[in-house]
Amino acid sequence: MQRPFLTAATLIALAIPLSSAQAQSAAEKILTQRFEIQIELATSGDLQAQLDVATAYQHGSGVTKDMAEAIRWYEAAAGQGSPVAMEQLGSIYHRSVAWDDNSPEAQAAVAKATEWYLRAARLGHAGAQNSLGLIYGFGDRVDADPVRGRMWLFVAEANGHVMQGSLMGRLEERMTADDLDAALQASKVCLDSNYDECG
Numbered sequence: 001m002q003r004p005f006l007t008a009a010t011l012i013a014l015a016i017p018l019s020s021a022q023a024q025s026a027a028e029k030i031l032t033q034r035f036e037i038q039i040e041l042a043t044s045g046d047l048q049a050q051l052d053v054a055t056a057y058q059h060g061s062g063v064t065k066d067m068a069e070a071i072r073w074y075e076a077a078a079g080q081g082s083p084v085a086m087e088q089l090g091s092i093y094h095r096s097v098a099w100d101d102n103s104p105e106a107q108a109a110v111a112k113a114t115e116w117y118l119r120a121a122r123l124g125h126a127g128a129q130n131s132l133g134l135i136y137g138f139g140d141r142v143d144a145d146p147v148r149g150r151m152w153l154f155v156a157e158a159n160g161h162v163m164q165g166s167l168m169g170r171l172e173e174r175m176t177a178d179d180l181d182a183a184l185q186a187s188k189v190c191l192d193s194n195y196d197e198c199g
Helices: 002-043 047-059 067-079 083-095 104-121 126-138 144-157 166-172 177-194
Strands: none
Touching: 002 047, 047 067, 047 083, 067 083, 083 104, 083 126, 104 126, 126 144, 126 166, 144 166, 144 177
């Protein structure tokens, strides 16, 4: 009597991984089909599809991971004025180098990241504003400018981005009360000008 039970239990145990593998295969097929639809839309100029295709290439979702293709599609979306694409481009270039790499290549990558962050920040992207604040505030392969950095962090905060208190404290330790006031005043000018006068 135990033998049929063991056989049934064994069959059930063997069927579960098979079902899981089949489910994974089906999910991959759906992602691939979705990607094929999105690439057609992206090619025809659909902004959201361009962002979706770029993200798929960036993370390898439904397609082989390919950062060059991700950049190409983010650039297409950025060309249509997408601050999300601009911020993502900044992030890709910024993260492409180690934090302690001061080589000319790393400096060029951070300069390119800063350009993209600035474009997104001027369109109101709080994440890009925060990234600029950190780059300028701590002198990440640029000349440190704590006032300019804190100004961008004030702007990012006004747009709902919350920064870690420990980083803020480290930056503010480098600043005088006058520096903080100057950063606050500059952030008000920046916000009031709809990001046209952000220093």
